[in-house]
Amino acid sequence: MTTSRTPACILVRPQMGENIGAAARAMLNFGWTDMRLVDPRDGWPNPRAEALASGAVRVLDDARVEKSLAEAAGDCHFTFATTARPRDLVKPVYTPEEAVSEARSRLDSGQKVGFFFGPERAGLENDDIAQANAIVTVPVNPDFASLNLAQCVLLVAYEWRRQEGEGSLPVPDTDRATVEDIDRLAGHFEERLDEAGFFFPATKAPHMKRSLRNLWSRLPLLQSDIQILHGALRQLVRHRDGQR
Structure with missing residues (x-):
């Protein structure tokens, strides 16, 4: 499976197999195929993930499983951490649109790019975010900022596909x-x-x-x-x- 032209989707300590499967489905909907799992709570492989992945089981079959975030993102030149909460860490902060534009530019220059997505209960921890080069914050309702793991993956992957469509082939x-x-x-x-x-x-x-x-x-x-x-x-x- 070719992964060089899309980012690595790195799920950090995902808890439920169903959410991993739904994330795989969201990835493949928009052309992403490089899934990496950091210490999944219920182990791997997970039958519940396959049940929710629908036709995207091949993404799960090729998923890499690593013990640490550093290992999962080891070949990446630039990484983004997704979070809905303000953080004290000093890093560039992007909207999904801005982050994808930056990621596409870096990928086109030959770099490997990765996006970190946190566990369902509380999202990425500060120690996780400290390992990223930049932060991606989705402009959600501040009174209810929690996003499902698969929803967050879908938002970023959709934006990736949308910007790819802006460069559609011209009419001969x-x-x-x-x-x-x-x-x-x-x-x-x-x-x-x-x-x-x-x-x-x-x-x-x-x-x-x-x-x-x-x-x-x-x-x-x-x-x-x-x-x-x-x-x-x-x-x-x-x-x-x-x-x-």
Whole structure:
């Protein structure tokens, strides 16, 4: 399983197998596969984790189990500790969006990045956070700041996937409408609209046509879009003339 292009998800002293399984499911939902477990309370492997993982059992199968956080994060160059509570430790504090942006930048430069997630009862301890390079704080309700382990993993993994989507592949240039394609479409529309008396009064016709041309030029039209619009105009004319 390839893990180099996503962060390590490090669960520190997780307590319930169900939450580990749900975290694995959240990870795979958004493309994360590198799970590491630090001293799971109920041992490993855990049948309850498999039951909650649904189709993400392969994440559990490849999960690393270590006795200490230092061992689990040993190959990481930069790590983030997730916590909902203010801490006395002096470290950079990021929102999930900011943390993921920083993590992606470091990963793109060849570094390995990890995120620490604490146990369900009270989250990460100060000794855990002291080992991280930065803190990630989710802007939750201060009167009820507790997040389920899997929810916290999902929030960060979702943000990772969301930012990945911002760099989606562009449409191939060969599929985009050319200037000539758009000019022909504009001419076709002008012809049919002129027949329908749309350009009235005549003194305003040049301005109206220019506005329509400007509209077409602003749209990121594909060649298939052009064909659909030409076809729609032809069908409207046939319907008007009683043809099918």
